[in-house]
Amino acid sequence: MRLARCLAALAATSGLLTAACSAPSNGPAAPSADAFVIGLGSEFDTLSPVMGYAPDGGSLIYEGLMSREADLSLTPAVAAAPPTVSDDGETVTFTLREGLKFHDGTPLTSADVEYTYEAVLDGxxxxxxRGDFAAIERVDAPDPSTVVFRLRHPYAPLVQRTTLGIVPEGAPLTGDRPVGSGPYRFVSRTPGDKIVLEANRDYRSGPPALDRLVLAFAEDDNVRATRMSAGEFDATILPPRAAARFEGQRGLTVHKVPSADYRGIMFPLDHPVTGDRAVRRALGLAVDRQAMVDTILAGAGTPAFGPVSPDTSWHNPEVTGAPAGDPEAARRLLQDGGWLPGGDGVRVKDGVRAAFTLMYPAGDSLRKELALAVASDAKAVGLDVRxxxxxxxAIEPRMREDALIMGYGSPYDPDYVNYELFHSSYARQGFFNPGGYESREVDELLETGRRSGDPAERRRAYLRFQKIVHDDAVWTHLVFLKHVYVIRGDHQGVRPGVEAHEHALGGLFRDIHTWRPAA
Incomplete structure (x- = not known):
């Protein structure tokens, strides 16, 4: 699984490998003496912000005009202060901090900011x-310390988007030797294995206490648990049940962090079975979400019925359902939709069996367990989920034909993710709207939410949007997760907050440069 697509699965597991099921008899091994090693579940596709690396902040290598605090508030980073916005909302002006430098010693100026954003916008x-910044008509740098965004229309989330890391003017977009102005500088990358970073001794707020970081990649949940237990990692991200074995161990802390990160089923809408809304809605009624939370997530999550978390102010309370499911209602809906019981227990309509394939990434134990639960609940109402x-x-080319357990979600603004997942202009573009959903009303609502400068109008648009995609059963949303971290040692400055799906370095580790060993 790749971080630029859908980052680091926080998964529950039905059982670890034998080697991962027993803790060392003498307790956890000591951390590395010369580096703090973080075990991540996926490797980065790129280290270039222009090409999608950590656009929401937390990259550690780069800084944006603004940065995000644990409580989701924004604070100036490369910028000296929050921006000024014109009365019509179409001109946003930033003034930069004085004296900022990139890791190679060159000054960071408005020309670098202009280059970064124009490179994103260049088709x-x-x-x-690029679509996240479509409201920007151009970026001007009238003097070395001033940056002016000229917008095509008011775009309320613009300042949220300015967490994008700034790269030097003319920097190659490959990201092979990244240069930023963040708290850590790039040392080396071993593809498929690790990235090594070292403290930026000239960082604007002082050098990090953790002098050297190693970001080690281990996609399999069981492998990360084993390596954490063996002392190879100083911190990692684990499934809830896998992390449970570390709770109460001397020298280790388990953090369960709330998030807007959901798991759900993406349906290919051209499929003869999943293209039928009655089937999709019936499956949504059949699944027992509460059992998934209680067993698969070991309580570290909540049932999900739509793409916007109930923990955010944008959530539509009408988008809900029975957490334990309603199989009888599911059977009635299928019957009324013409899906009649077949001789083998699988329903049939016009000679078509109610069968479809549900894919999941093989190394992700949470999605595997969710898929198994879905298949079991589906079988009880006459649906054959393989x-x-x-x-x-292997998954990507099959998304037009087969359903997929996917993960997305953001607490920042409802424009985030939802525009790409549900707007028809993104239909079948890779992992954006892969099922091919098209709705003129949803398109209009998403455009209103993106373009309007009126908070009340935006709220109405997003409440209506949630209701439509729920009623259309575009996805079957299953659960919102709590992200579970295991950290070795006692550190001050660890600040949990509500997290997004893409959380590996934008989650609990986003402030690792402020961590200090406890006295």
Missing amino acids: ANASPI LAGLDWD
Whole structure:
């Protein structure tokens, strides 16, 4: 699984490998003496912000105009202060801090900011995050310390988007030797294995206490648990049940952090079975979300019925359901929709069996367990869900034909993620709207939410949007997760907050440069 697509699965597991099921008899091993090693579940596709690396902050290598605090508030970073906004909302002006330098010693000026954003907007670069900045007509740098965003229309989330890391003017977009102005500088990368970073001794707020970081990649949940137990990692991200074995161990802390990160089923809408809304809605009624939370997540989550977390102010309370499911209602809906019981227990309509394939990434134990639960609940109402655990390269070309356990979600603004997942202009574009959903009303609502400068109008648009995609059963949303971290040692400055799906370095580790060993 790749971080630029859908980052680091926080998964529950039905059982670890034998080696991961027993803690060392003498307690956890000591951390590395010369580096703090973080075990991550996926490798980064790129280290270039222009090409989609950590656009929401927390990259550690780069800083944006603004940075995000644990409580989701924004604070100036490269900028000296929050921006000024014109009365019509179409001109946003930032003033930069004085004396900032990149890791190579060159000054950071407005020309670098202009270059970064213009590179994202340049269609020739094929930036995967270009759509997030579509409201920007151009970026001007009238003097070295001033940056002016000229917008095509008011765009309320613009300042939220300015957490994008700034790169030097003319920097190659490959990100092979990244240069930023953040608290850590790049040392080396071993593809498929690790990235090594060292403290930026000239960082604007002082050098980090952790002098050297190693970001080690281990996709399999069981492997990360084993390596954490063996003392190879100083911190990692684990499934709830896998992390439970570390609770109460001397020298280790388990953090369960709330998030807007959901798991759900993406349906291909051209499929003869999943293209039928009655089937999709019936499956949504059949699944027992509460059992998933209680067993698969070991309580570290909540049932999900839509793409906007109930923990955010944007949530529509009408988008809900029975946490334990309603199989009888599911059976009635299928019957009324013409899906009649077949001889083998699987429903049939016009000669078509109610069968489809549900894919999940093979190394992600949470999605595997969710898929197994879905298949079991589906069977009880006459749906035949066949499971396929595959790697991401095998999954991607099959998304038009087969359903997929996917993960997304953001607490920042409802424009985030939802525009790409549900707007028809993104239909079947890779992992954005892969099922091919198209609705003129949803398109209009998403455009209103993106363009309007009126908070009340935006809220109405997003409440209506949630209701439509729920009623259309575009996805079957299953659970919102709590992200679970295991950290070795006692550190001051660890600040949990509500997290997004893409959390590996934008989550609990986003402030690792402020961590200090406890006295």
